[in-house]
Amino acid sequence: MTVKAINPNYSGRYRDGVENFHGNQLLNICWEKHTMMGWPMCVPISPNTTFKELLDVVIPRIYSMHPQFDSVDLYKAHWSTSKGAFIPDMSKTISDHGFKHKEQIRFRTQPLSNNPHRG
Amino acid sequence: MANGKKLNLKQNYSMLTKGLDWEPSYQKKQDIFPQLEFEGIKIHDWSNWEDPFRLTIDAYWKYQGEKEKKLYAIIDAFQQNNGQFNVTDARYVQALKIFINAVVGLEYNAWRGFSRLGREFGAASPRIAAQMQAIDEMRHATTQTHACSHYARFFEGMGNAPYQFDRTWYLSIPKSFFEDACSSGPFEFVVAISFAFEYVLTNLVFMPWMSGAAYNGDMSTVSFGFSAQSDEARHMTLGLEVIKFLLEQDPDNVPIVQKWIDKWFWRAYRVLSLVATMMDYMLPKRVMSWDEAWTIYYEENGGALFADLARYGIKPPRDADVTIKEKERLSHEMWSIFYANRDVVGFPLWLPSQEEMNWMSEKYPNTFDKYYRPRFEYWKELEDNGTPFTNTTLPQLCQVCQWPCLFTEPDDPTEFSHHQTEYKDEHFQFCSDGCQHIFENEPEKYIQAWLPVHEIYKGNCILDDVDPESPDYNPMVEAIRYMGLKPGIDGGLFKEHNDAMNWEKWTERPSNIHNQPATDFVRKTGSDK
Amino acid sequence: MNESKHPVFIAFQANNDTLPIVNAITRDNPLAIVNEMPAMVKIDCPGRLVIKRSSIEEEVGREFDLQELQINLISLSGEINEDDDEFTLSWN
Numbered sequence: 001m002t003v004k005a006i007n008p009n010y011s012g013r014y015r016d017g018v019e020n021f022h023g024n025q026l027l028n029i030c031w032e033k034h035t036m037m038g039w040p041m042c043v044p045i046s047p048n049t050t051f052k053e054l055l056d057v058v059i060p061r062i063y064s065m066h067p068q069f070d071s072v073d074l075y076k077a078h079w080s081t082s083k084g085a086f087i088p089d090m091s092k093t094i095s096d097h098g099f100k101h102k103e104q105i106r107f108r109t110q111p112l113s114n115n116p117h118r119g
Numbered sequence: 120m121a122n123g124k125k126l127n128l129k130q131n132y133s134m135l136t137k138g139l140d141w142e143p144s145y146q147k148k149q150d151i152f153p154q155l156e157f158e159g160i161k162i163h164d165w166s167n168w169e170d171p172f173r174l175t176i177d178a179y180w181k182y183q184g185e186k187e188k189k190l191y192a193i194i195d196a197f198q199q200n201n202g203q204f205n206v207t208d209a210r211y212v213q214a215l216k217i218f219i220n221a222v223v224g225l226e227y228n229a230w231r232g233f234s235r236l237g238r239e240f241g242a243a244s245p246r247i248a249a250q251m252q253a254i255d256e257m258r259h260a261t262t263q264t265h266a267c268s269h270y271a272r273f274f275e276g277m278g279n280a281p282y283q284f285d286r287t288w289y290l291s292i293p294k295s296f297f298e299d300a301c302s303s304g305p306f307e308f309v310v311a312i313s314f315a316f317e318y319v320l321t322n323l324v325f326m327p328w329m330s331g332a333a334y335n336g337d338m339s340t341v342s343f344g345f346s347a348q349s350d351e352a353r354h355m356t357l358g359l360e361v362i363k364f365l366l367e368q369d370p371d372n373v374p375i376v377q378k379w380i381d382k383w384f385w386r387a388y389r390v391l392s393l394v395a396t397m398m399d400y401m402l403p404k405r406v407m408s409w410d411e412a413w414t415i416y417y418e419e420n421g422g423a424l425f426a427d428l429a430r431y432g433i434k435p436p437r438d439a440d441v442t443i444k445e446k447e448r449l450s451h452e453m454w455s456i457f458y459a460n461r462d463v464v465g466f467p468l469w470l471p472s473q474e475e476m477n478w479m480s481e482k483y484p485n486t487f488d489k490y491y492r493p494r495f496e497y498w499k500e501l502e503d504n505g506t507p508f509t510n511t512t513l514p515q516l517c518q519v520c521q522w523p524c525l526f527t528e529p530d531d532p533t534e535f536s537h538h539q540t541e542y543k544d545e546h547f548q549f550c551s552d553g554c555q556h557i558f559e560n561e562p563e564k565y566i567q568a569w570l571p572v573h574e575i576y577k578g579n580c581i582l583d584d585v586d587p588e589s590p591d592y593n594p595m596v597e598a599i600r601y602m603g604l605k606p607g608i609d610g611g612l613f614k615e616h617n618d619a620m621n622w623e624k625w626t627e628r629p630s631n632i633h634n635q636p637a638t639d640f641v642r643k644t645g646s647d648k
Numbered sequence: 649m650n651e652s653k654h655p656v657f658i659a660f661q662a663n664n665d666t667l668p669i670v671n672a673i674t675r676d677n678p679l680a681i682v683n684e685m686p687a688m689v690k691i692d693c694p695g696r697l698v699i700k701r702s703s704i705e706e707e708v709g710r711e712f713d714l715q716e717l718q719i720n721l722i723s724l725s726g727e728i729n730e731d732d733d734e735f736t737l738s739w740n
Contacts, residue, residue: 012567022578036508039514040515043513062511082537082539100546101545102545104515118493118496173730333686341687345687349661351723352718352722419655424739427727
C-alpha cells in the first residue's frame with residue numbers, strides 16, 4: 001500500500017517535478033568529510049552544464065566561503081553517487097552523465113590541515 | 120441521588136462520560152463515525168476505555184481555572200517588574216524565539232487534531248478526553264503567545280509567529296510533522312501525538328528545559344511551561360491508555376500500532392532534536408546536557424515503559440538505537456549548521472566560549488574535544504580575523520522530516536548520512552534510514568511535501584511587491600522577506616545584533632555573560648574599572 | 649503485587665503547595681528518591697509509588713482531594729490507578 005487513506009486508490013500530487021524549475025534541474029552536491037560545510041547542498045542547474053563548468057563555476061560558488069578552498073584541486077577529486085564511484089568526463093554535460101533531477105553527487109578531496117575537524 | 124449523597128470518583132466519572140452517551144436509532148454508527156475503520160484498527164468494545172484520572176468536565180473547569188489564575192498572577196508580576204531583563208543574558212532570549220515561532224504552532228495544530236478526535240472517536244469517554252485535551256492545547260497556544268508577547272516588545276524576531284510558522288524554512292520541520300499527524304487517521308494521530316510525542320518524548324522539552332528556564336531567571340516561561348505540562352501529564356496518561364486499549368482490543372492491532380510507534384517515535388525525535396541545541400547552547404546557565412536528558416528520559420524512563428509494553432508483543436521503536444548513538448553529537452551538529460546559515464534564520468548565533476566548551480568537554484567526553492572543539496576554535500579564529508565563516512547555499516532537505524541532511528552516520532561522526540530512493544522514476548533524498556523507511560511505507564503521502572528549498576528555487580517564495588525580472592532582484596533576500604524574517608536584522612552574529620546592543624543599553628549588563636560586553640554601555644564595577 | 653523494579657516517577661512544581669505532598673510521598677514510599685531541580689521536584693521510585701490522601705491530609709491539616717494534584721503536576725511515568733483514597737503509579 002502506498003498510503004493509508006480513507007479513499008481507495010488515493011494518490012498524491014508530486015510538487016517537485018523538473019518542469020517546475022524554469023529549465024533547470026536540481027543537483028545535490030556533497031563535499032565529503034568536510035564536516036564544517038559537508039552536508040549536501042542543493043542548487044538549480046542547467047542540464048546542459050558541462051562537468052568542467054561545474055568544477056570551474058558552480059562548485060567554487062558554493063564552497064568559496066571555505067577559507068582554504070583555493071588550495072583544493074577539484075580535478076583530482078574522487079566522485080561518487082549513491083550507485084558508486086564514477087569518473088567524470090569534463091566535456092560532457094550533467095545530463096550526459098545521466099544525473100537526473102534531484103540526483104546527489106559527492107566528491108572527496110585531500111584533507112586541508114593536520115586536524116581534519118578544523119575544516 | 121435523591122438522598123444527596125456525594126458520588127465517588129468512579130461513579131461520577133461513569134455518569135458524566137458514558138452516562139451522557141446514547142445509542143443512535145435512525146442513523147448507522149458507521150455513518151456517524153466514518154473514520155474508524157480505514158486504518159485497519161479493530162475495536163470490539165469501546166466501553167473498556169477509561170481515563171485513569173477519571174476527569175470530568177466539572178472538575179476540569181475547576182482545576183483549569185485555578186491553573187490559569189496562578190499563571191496569570193505570575194505573568195502579571197513578571198511584566199510589572201520588567202522580568203524580561205532579569206534573565207541571565209540576552210542569548211537566553213534567543214531560545215524563546217524558537218519557542219514562540221515553532222512550538223506555539225504545534226500547540227495550535229494539536230488543538231485541531233484533538234478537536235477532530237473529540238468528534239470522531241466511537242465512545243463518549245475518549246471523545247470527552249480528546250475534547251478536554253483540545254481545549255488544553257488552545258490554552259497552551261494562547262498562554263504561550265501571551266507570555267512571549269511581552270518579550271516581543273523588547274526583542275527582535277518574536278512578533279510574527281503564525282506567519283513565520285507557515286513560511287520560514289526551518290519551521291517547516293515542526294509544521295510538516297504536525298500536519299503529517301493531522302492528515303493521518305484518528306488512531307494513527309492519537310498514537311503519534313499522545314503516545315510517541317507526548318508520552319515518550321515531551322518530558323525532554325518541559326522538564327529539563329523548563330527547569331533551565333527557571334535557572335536562568337525566566338519566571339514567565341517556566342510558569343507557562345509548567346502550567347502546560349500539568350495538562351501534559353494528563354495527555355501522556357491518555358497516550359498510554361490509548362496504546363493499552365488498542366493492544367487489548369484485538370491482536371491484529373499489534374503490528375499496526377508497532378509500525379506507528381516506530382514511525383512517530385522517529386518523526387517526533389527529529390522534531391525535538393531542536394531542544395538539544397536549546398539545552399546545550401542556548402541556556403547561558405545549564406542544568407543538564409542533552410546526552411544526560413536523553414539517558415534519563417528516554418533510555419531509563421522510556422526503557423521502563425517499553426519493558427511494560429513487552430507483554431503485548433510491543434518492541435522498543437525501530438530506530439531507538441540510532442538516537443542513542445546520536446546523543447553525543449546531535450546538538451553540536453545542529454548548532455554548527457545554524458551558525459553557518461545564521462544569515463537566513465530568525466535569531467542570531469554565537470560560538471560557545473572557552474568556559475562553555477569546557478562544560479561540553481566534560482559532558483561529551485567522547486566527542487566534543489575530538490570533533491567539535493577544533494571546528495569552533497577555527498571559526499573563532501576566523502571571527503577574530505574579521506572573516507567569519509558563513510554558508511550561502513541552500514541545503515539538501517530530507518523529504519520526510521524536512522531537516523537539512525545534516526546528520527552523520529550512526530557509527531561515524533565524520534561521514535554525513537546519505538539515503539536516496541527512487542519512486543515513480545523520481546529521486547528522493549533523506550537524512551536517515553528512519554526517514555527513508557517512513558517514505559517507503561507511504562510514498563504517495565510524502566511526495567507531496569512542501570520543501571522550502573525547492574519552493575524557493577521554483578520561484579514561489581516572493582512577496583507580491585517583488586518583480587523577479589527586475590535587474591536588482593536578489594532571490595535570497597526576497598525569500599527571507601517572504602519567510603517573515605527581516606534581512607540583516609533577525610539573524611547574523613549575536614555580538615552585532617540589536618538584541619545584544621539594546622540589552623547592554625537598557626540593563627548595563629553584558630549581553631553574553633561569558634564574553635566581554637559588546638558595547639560601552641555596560642557599567643564598570645569593582646576590579647573591572 | 650507487581651514485581652517490576654523499573655522506575656516510575658512523578659514531578660511537581662517546587663512550591664508551598666507541593667511541599668506537604670512531597671513529604672507525604674516520601675513518608676509512604678521508603679524507596680522513593682527525591683531529585684530537586686530548579687523550580688521542580690522529581691520523585692523516582694522503583695516499580696511502584698503510592699500517594700495517599702490520608703497522608704497528605706495529615707501534612708496539610710485539611711481535607712484534600714487527590715485531583716488537586718493536577719494543579720502542580722509537571723509529569724509522571726507509570727500506569728496510573730486513582731480512586732478517592734489513593735493514586736498509584738506502577739509498571740507490570
